[in-house]
Amino acid sequence: MRLHALLALAFILLPLRAEAPGPAAGPVLIISEDGLGADQFRPDTMPNLWAMARQGRRAAVLPPFPATTFNGHVTLATGCWPEHHGVVANGYLRPEDKLRVPAANRVEDILREPLWVAATRSGVRTAVFHWVGASGPWEGVAPWRMQAFRPGIPDAEGLAFSERALAEGAQLVMAYLSGSDEEGHLKGPRSPETLAKLRTLDAELAPWLTRMQAAHPGLRIILTADHGMVPMKRRVHLPSVLDGIPVDLITHGGSAYVYLKQPGDRARVLARLHRAGLKAWAREQVPSRYHLGGSPRVGDVVVLAPLGTWLSQARSSREDESERHGRAGAHAYTPESAPMKSWLVVLGAGQGPLADVPAWDIAPTAAAWLGIRWAQAPDGKPVAALLPR
Ligand SMILES: [Zn+2]
Numbered sequence: 001m002r003l004h005a006l007l008a009l010a011f012i013l014l015p016l017r018a019e020a021p022g023p024a025a026g027p028v029l030i031i032s033e034d035g036l037g038a039d040q041f042r043p044d045t046m047p048n049l050w051a052m053a054r055q056g057r058r059a060a061v062l063p064p065f066p067a068t069t070f071n072g073h074v075t076l077a078t079g080c081w082p083e084h085h086g087v088v089a090n091g092y093l094r095p096e097d098k099l100r101v102p103a104a105n106r107v108e109d110i111l112r113e114p115l116w117v118a119a120t121r122s123g124v125r126t127a128v129f130h131w132v133g134a135s136g137p138w139e140g141v142a143p144w145r146m147q148a149f150r151p152g153i154p155d156a157e158g159l160a161f162s163e164r165a166l167a168e169g170a171q172l173v174m175a176y177l178s179g180s181d182e183e184g185h186l187k188g189p190r191s192p193e194t195l196a197k198l199r200t201l202d203a204e205l206a207p208w209l210t211r212m213q214a215a216h217p218g219l220r221i222i223l224t225a226d227h228g229m230v231p232m233k234r235r236v237h238l239p240s241v242l243d244g245i246p247v248d249l250i251t252h253g254g255s256a257y258v259y260l261k262q263p264g265d266r267a268r269v270l271a272r273l274h275r276a277g278l279k280a281w282a283r284e285q286v287p288s289r290y291h292l293g294g295s296p297r298v299g300d301v302v303v304l305a306p307l308g309t310w311l312s313q314a315r316s317s318r319e320d321e322s323e324r325h326g327r328a329g330a331h332a333y334t335p336e337s338a339p340m341k342s343w344l345v346v347l348g349a350g351q352g353p354l355a356d357v358p359a360w361d362i363a364p365t366a367a368a369w370l371g372i373r374w375a376q377a378p379d380g381k382p383v384a385a386l387l388p389r
Pocket of ligand 1: 035181185331
């Protein structure tokens, strides 16, 4: 009888113990720098952050395919695969009504619970700055503090927002900052302009982080990004490749989605794309490791260009001009392409060397640190090397 009672007590207490954060646990800060590739983070480009990383852990984040800003950030935030969270690229064609969603950065595009919602539901005081998809409440739940994205806001405002939130007791802060994406697109990822931006980020972020570490003992920091960037050598114009076949196109840079207007055209489209030297899969044939083909938002055919080639959807000279403007560098390739990997620095958590981390493991790791319970288990899992022993 006594043993029975003890077992019953253990059964009640165990789940609570497993979810409670460790005694030395401080708040968690996740910062994403748009487009900052693992190959851009070096002692010569970002010396101060590199020195800080020596006190912590450094690896790379493997982005989802296609490696784009909205897909990447929603994967980081939900811990789920693109085919589950639904933000399959920066834009897509809505399967239910064929409506073009040119910017899938709204909360209503997200089909799985973001970390800031799970955290809020778990009683964790959470602040979110400019993160993709943090544009309003999700299923009626908004974090303690949220500043939705507006263009033209300097990174300093994001750091001030984060500093204020931490000072006022936030346990989880997620901030999206400008990174090196714009310079990489306009001038190329190895251009003097991009290198100058990396040095500016380093000079701004490193001393600020040092200050935050001093103010908040036990602070755990993840520095990462949505994707990397690669210089462009060549363009393939998809409307020319598919001339005479009625389709809608959503191009992302190194990859694209094709939406057929006549379902019978699929084989013809695949044949034309293959003949043009591109990889192309019918949606159901997309390799399962990309976790993409389960979403009808990706259309009928998924196209992938060789690294260094970008895909154009321009149907007018004006569209052509605006596309070319940002194509000194591009992304949206697969995670196997080394330049697509994002930087990753973890400070204040884990032990031993860190291997490359899939983007969908980041939110589950932060959730494990803070004892956050998900409404539905995410696809990713906490990174073992980052958990307390
Ligand atoms: Zn970009």
